[in-house]
Structure formats: structure tokens, C-alpha cells
Amino acid sequence: MIDINKYDFEPIAKKYGTPLYLYDADRIRANIKRIKDAFEKYYPKTEMHYSVKANNNIHILKIFKEAGLGTDCSSPLEVKLSRIAGFDEKDILYTGNYESSEDIKAIFNNDICINLDDIESFRKMIKIGKPDRISFRINPGIGRGGHEGITTAGADAKFGVPYEKAYEAYKEAYDAGIRRFGIHMMTGSNNLEPYYFAEITDKLMNIAGRLFNQLGCAPEYVDIGGGYGVPYEDDEDPLNVDVTAKLISEALQEKCVKYNLPEPVLKLEPGRYFVADAGYLLTRVISVKKSYKTFAGVDAGMNTLIRPALYGAKHRSFVNGKEDNKEFVNVCGRICENSDIFGQNMFLPKLEAGDLIVMRDVGAYGYVMASSYNGRLKPAEVLIDANESRLIRRRETDEDFLTLLEE
Ligand SMILES: Cc1ncc(COP(=O)(O)O)c(C=O)c1O
Structure with a gap:
């Protein structure tokens, strides 16, 4: 290193x-191990996906493949890069923004977990084919990032389905005959505060609980996005990933009990933290x-x-x-x-x-x-x-x- x-x-x-x-492969491996170990300790049903947008070089992707992670993609090309790097479709997540019909056609695959940005995207998708499972990116109404430009939820954010419309989105998918669901959020990048991740997980789980109790379908996975920060200045402390993993898994488990939900797979999509x-x-x-x-x-x-x-x-x-x-x-x-x-x-x-x-x-x-x-x-x-x-x-x-x- x-x-x-x-x-x-x-x-x-x-x-x-x-x-x-210049990139240091051993440093990436150490970062992967630190966060993977923490989540496996507190919530073994965690699945890690590397967010390709952070650094899309295929040789970097291969390090994640060797470490047993999946990828998180935001465009058809990132899916293609993941496939070239050796990832199976079942290890690929797709989280778009204002998806076009062309994008949906290109990535449509029942093994890929697709987090749609809007109900409109679902309407486009259903014209292309009926997916086995669907997930929406929810804007939980709060967001925080290291800079304004990397805050990706809250009233000013262009991303996701506002949580007041979440039920409507899932109900439309339910009415179209879909019974397998996931739920997603990504509220901001470069956060160094463990409590923040627990707070947003709690919020997403409230939405998941209400939503799925109303529809009678529990989410197969809860994807809380990326956003795990790194210090860019000497006076910043690194994110304590052990505390972060502990607080997230506690928030998740408490809400599973409260809403009588079976424990879902927890998906994470860090980019920055790894590389x-x-x-x-x-x-x-x-x-x-x-x-x-x-x-x-x-x-x-x-x-x-x-x-x-x-x-x-x-x-x-x-x-x-x-x-x-x-x-x-x-x-x-x-x-x-x-x-x-x-x-x-x-x-x-x-x-x-x-x-x-x-x-x-x-x-x-x-x-x-x-x-x-x-x-x-x-x-x-x-x-x-x-x-x-x-x-x-x-x-x-x-x-x-x-x-x-x-x-
Ligand atoms: C949907 C989604 N997932 C994951 C990430 C990765 O975020 P980070 O690099 O902060 O972990 C982003 C970044 O913008 C994103 O939009």
C-alpha cells in the first residue's frame, strides 16, 4: 500500500x-474489507454494490468483482462495463434518473435490481415488458451531502419519487400484477456522521412498513444507497463504519419488528468510500x-x-x-x-x-x-x-x- x-x-x-x-489497489481492498466486515457483523443479510459512477475503469471494477461485491450502475454503459468486468446480471443494480424508454430497453433484465426514479419510468417500462420485481427510488423528504451539489434528496432534489407519492407508485405496480418489490433511497454524498445514516434508514423503513402493510408485500430488499464520506481535510475524522453499520442495522431491525416485516436484504451502494x-x-x-x-x-x-x-x-x-x-x-x-x-x-x-x-x-x-x-x-x-x-x-x-x- x-x-x-x-x-x-x-x-x-x-x-x-x-x-x-494513480490508484492504489491495496487501499481499495482495505476500504472494501473495513465496510464489508462491519456490515456482515451487524447485519449478515447485507449485499454491497460498488457505485460505478465514482470510478468506472474496468480494472478498478475487477477489484470489486474479486472481492465479491456487485455493482450499482446509472446508465446502460455502466451496465455494459460491469458485464465486461465479469459481473453477472444478478449482481448488478441499476438506479437511473429520468430513464428514457431506450435506457429501460437496454437494461431490462429480470436479474438486475432496477430502482426506478419515477412512476413515469414504470409506465414506460411496462410497455416494454412486465418485470418480475420493481423498486422505486424514494425521496424521503430529507437529504444531506458534503456540498449542496451532492445532496440528492429533500424538496430541491430532482431525484426519486416523493415519499407522499410512494404508495401511488407501488400501487400502480401492484395493480399491474407485480408482487416482488424493493425500495431505494440515496439522499446525499460524502456524509461523515453515522447517525445520519440511521436517521434516513429509519425514515425509509417507515415508508416501507406502511407501504407494504397496505399492499401485503414485504420488500425483498431495502437499498439505502451510498453516501459514506471520506475526510478531505486534516481536521475531519473518518466515518466510523462500525458504528454506522450498527446503527443502520438497529434502525432496520426495530422497524421490521414494528411493522411485522421479514428482515429484507440490505443493499448498499458506496462509491466514494471505496476509491x-x-x-x-x-x-x-x-x-x-x-x-x-x-x-x-x-x-x-x-x-x-x-x-x-x-x-x-x-x-x-x-x-x-x-x-x-x-x-x-x-x-x-x-x-x-x-x-x-x-x-x-x-x-x-x-x-x-x-x-x-x-x-x-x-x-x-x-x-x-x-x-x-x-x-x-x-x-x-x-x-x-x-x-x-x-x-x-x-x-x-x-x-x-x-x-x-x-x-
Ligand atoms: C443512486 C446512487 N447510488 C450510489 C451513489 C454513490 O454515492 P457515494 O459515492 O457518495 O457513495 C450515488 C452518487 O451520486 C447515487 O446517485
Whole structure:
């Protein structure tokens, strides 16, 4: 496993070039084990699905396959990637948003657990075929995420069936002859508070209890989504997954007793928790400008890692091989947007052209959100496993970019 206090990132940067995403396979495995062990201890009927949207490289997916997890997909392509990585349909979950008939046709399969975003999606689905089982993503009316942009439930959220309409949605499916149900929610990403997960589980179980007592069908599974956070700053504590698992399973079990429900399978769809701290972005300083402030321009940009520009996210960074002589510097990319700033007033060793900056915690929602804006193409991805580095996605080239253009 990479120990950032000792590891020399320079040879990798020289070998594969920069900007570069580097992932640590052992760190991903350790993250999987920590959360899997906790849930297996408190609620053995837990099924873990890795949320592919966090990092969709097939070689990363294979680590999850080997660890015995399933996947959670949000598009037909993510289902295809899961199949290529070796996952069976029965291990795949699908949670869409504003599903089109084309999407539904592409993913329709009775082995895949499909969490529909709306009653309208069910109406589209039933025209395509009658599923054996159906589940709806419910907006329980409350949500919380590390930033506003990653809060995915509550009155302002575009996702899911509002809980006041949940009964109507399931009743429509029931009237269409469906008797096997699941229930789903995903209320926000990057939460570090165990009690929050218990609170939303309790809320979802109240909806499940009422709903299924009215219809007489108990949910086969209760899917409480992802959202398990990681610390992005030194003063944040990591999520206590043991307490989280304990509180969630207590909330679930209490409500099963209260509503006389058989214990359902508990499904989880973490993305960030598994991969965020296993990823590093390696970028080189191109030049340092003394303007009204000091700016260090690097060869990565908001096109490489958009989280700082999009959410004001912070990524702790250090300079490979340099520790002393620190000063405040604004680290920015080369994109023609003034929001192309990785960090303002970062306290880093005095930078010079050629220095290698390593940004931490970029394994989730990093490469997957990269673009070729400004004609700055997507970086390469490298995996370190058993001390061996391996290119797992090559750098985008001008030819790749040009291939899509019509004559
Ligand atoms: C439906 C669904 N499941 C799982 C996730 C993964 O969330 P996280 O990476 O916060 O665990 C998301 C993220 O947006 C999501 O929308």
C-alpha cells in the first residue's frame, strides 16, 4: 500500500507522464474489507454494490468483482462495463434518473435490481415488458451531502419519487400484477456522521412498513444507497463504519419488528468510500507567476479534476520530495476560466517549474468527470498493485479526439 510519507512519485510520473491518475489497489481492498466486515457483523443479510459512477475503469471494477461485491450502475454503459468486468446480471443494480424508454430497453433484465426514479419510468417500462420485481427510488423528504451539489434528496432534489407519492407508485405496480418489490433511497454524498445514516434508514423503513402493510408485500430488499464520506481535510475524522453499520442495522431491525416485516436484504451502494483515498493526481508545475498573488500553473486543470471548480472541493496536496520553505500559493490549471483553481492560498514548499504536485483523495469523481475542454485531453490512469505499476487507461490523443468528428 502506498505510504505517502515514504513513497517517491517521481519515477511513476517520469514513466507515464503527467497529468496522471494513480490508484492504489491495496487501499481499495482495505476500504472494501473495513465496510464489508462491519456490515456482515451487524447485519449478515447485507449485499454491497460498488457505485460505478465514482470510478468506472474496468480494472478498478475487477477489484470489486474479486472481492465479491456487485455493482450499482446509472446508465446502460455502466451496465455494459460491469458485464465486461465479469459481473453477472444478478449482481448488478441499476438506479437511473429520468430513464428514457431506450435506457429501460437496454437494461431490462429480470436479474438486475432496477430502482426506478419515477412512476413515469414504470409506465414506460411496462410497455416494454412486465418485470418480475420493481423498486422505486424514494425521496424521503430529507437529504444531506458534503456540498449542496451532492445532496440528492429533500424538496430541491430532482431525484426519486416523493415519499407522499410512494404508495401511488407501488400501487400502480401492484395493480399491474407485480408482487416482488424493493425500495431505494440515496439522499446525499460524502456524509461523515453515522447517525445520519440511521436517521434516513429509519425514515425509509417507515415508508416501507406502511407501504407494504397496505399492499401485503414485504420488500425483498431495502437499498439505502451510498453516501459514506471520506475526510478531505486534516481536521475531519473518518466515518466510523462500525458504528454506522450498527446503527443502520438497529434502525432496520426495530422497524421490521414494528411493522411485522421479514428482515429484507440490505443493499448498499458506496462509491466514494471505496476509491476516493486510493487515488492521487500527479501534476507538474509549468511556471510560477508573481502577479497580485502568487500563482503556480500546473499541467492538470479543471478538465482533469473538476471537483474544486464545481463544488469548491479541497484536495490536500504535497510536493514530491520537498517539505520546507513553505509559502502561500494559488495552484491553478491552464484552462481559460478563472474558476480553474485547485486551491487558493495552499501552504506548499516554494514551487518552481518542474516540481511534481501530488493531489490526494481524487480516486472518486475524478477521472470520470474529466473532459477535453480547451483541447486539453484526458489524462492517463495507472494502477499500483503488489508494488507493480500498470497503465489501465492510456492518455487521450488528438487522434482519439478527432475520430468523433464527421468529415
Ligand atoms: C443512486 C446512487 N447510488 C450510489 C451513489 C454513490 O454515492 P457515494 O459515492 O457518495 O457513495 C450515488 C452518487 O451520486 C447515487 O446517485
